Amino acid sequence: MPTLRDTIAEDLRTQITTGHLKSGDRLPSEPKLATHYKVSTPTVRQALALLQAEGLIEKTHGKGNFVRTPLRRITYRGGAGISFAPDLQTTIRTTTVRARGHIRTLLKVPPNTPLTEFHCTTYEGETPRSVARIYVPRDLVPAAQLASSSWPGGRDEDGTETQETVTARLPTAEEATALRISPTRTVLAITSIAFDSAGRVLKAALLALPSDAADAVFTTHPPSRRRRTDDLP
Template sequence: MIRAVPSRRNSIADDLRRQITAGDLKPGERLPSEAQLAAHYTVSTPTLRNALALLQGEGLLEKIHGSGNFVRHPRRRTTYTGGRPSAWTTPSVPLRSTVHARHLRAHGPLTTLLNVAPGTSLTEVLCITHEDRTPHSLSRIYIPRHLMPANLLAPADIATHLTELRPPLAEVRETARSRLPTHEEANTLRISASLAVLSITRVAIDTTGRVVEAALLIYPGDRADALFITQYPTEEKTPRS
């Protein structure tokens, strides 16, 4: 029987994984430089980086450009509950948020997503949540500008505003899928390009068929769950006489 010989990449990843699991490498600790690690394991720098990429994809290491590779602290998991406009997550411990808004003209996929003509004035709200100093999730919320009051930025306040619109809301459509992050998303969230993200596209529609909000939500797969509950009506049985 011929046994497969582990690749140097996998052997290095196994050794570092063992050290992290055993506590020899502690959360927040910076690893030696890539050059030092490559020399220690007697491999080329590309092979060493491939090994580190495996652990980054597993969420065990975090690479901070200009600083090095660090053992990651365990991330709090959040649960996306959905089913309403501007729904956020329900973390076990509150996360800090940074919010920025800008005005732009609808173009490309946004015209289809919001069912508006090219050039329609929109408000984009960018929200990034943080756990301590580490980015935790990313969302971009788009609302037709004439429906967006000035200085209304917090996702919870936006949700309240949308439920008070007239005509009232009729439905919220949500599409969830797992995919690899874009280069911009990986940089913003400081995650490996090989770590899958949970991508949710949410569209809120009023009773006239008008789209009043579209949101693009990105959660790294190692710290997010999605919960969807379907409730069925129950019929009360009439007792037999």
């Protein structure tokens, strides 16, 4: 049975999706909504938090809640990264770090192994659409790539295998700041690990995208069937 919070959220959601409440419109104040729906203010806040997490509204400190302008969805394609439209731009910064903690575990390298960290942010105009930190053992990064700060690829050789984990969660404080989103708005968090044919980790990528404006698409390819000698005519 729907709770009061869900009922209020659904009513406001319908008003937004049908155009009764338009992009940029300011919602009534929380006390006014509480009076209208005959509920407590905390219940209204819970309903608004749901809509914020869905990306339908945004809260501006000191001004109130506003209907958000819908963002164009972007697509993450498994093993290939983000599908970039012509008007999406990416800034990339590189730095040298040492393998520690969670990153060292992902890369399966000894403590303090030199790594190159690529910090990538994708923008649509002035709006950040995704953030990523990509770690590659320094000996696997070509010198030319370090000089140009181009998109990291490691060594994409035949036999490379990619393992990806996708999670919907709240953003870290750093992600919320970089993406300029509310800490209550969920993100699609993708951890991508690339291995070579010998099992060595080539790179580890940690990507975050606002989940209300992103899709993750994975395509499965059947293994190629090699013709054996006894298959030949």
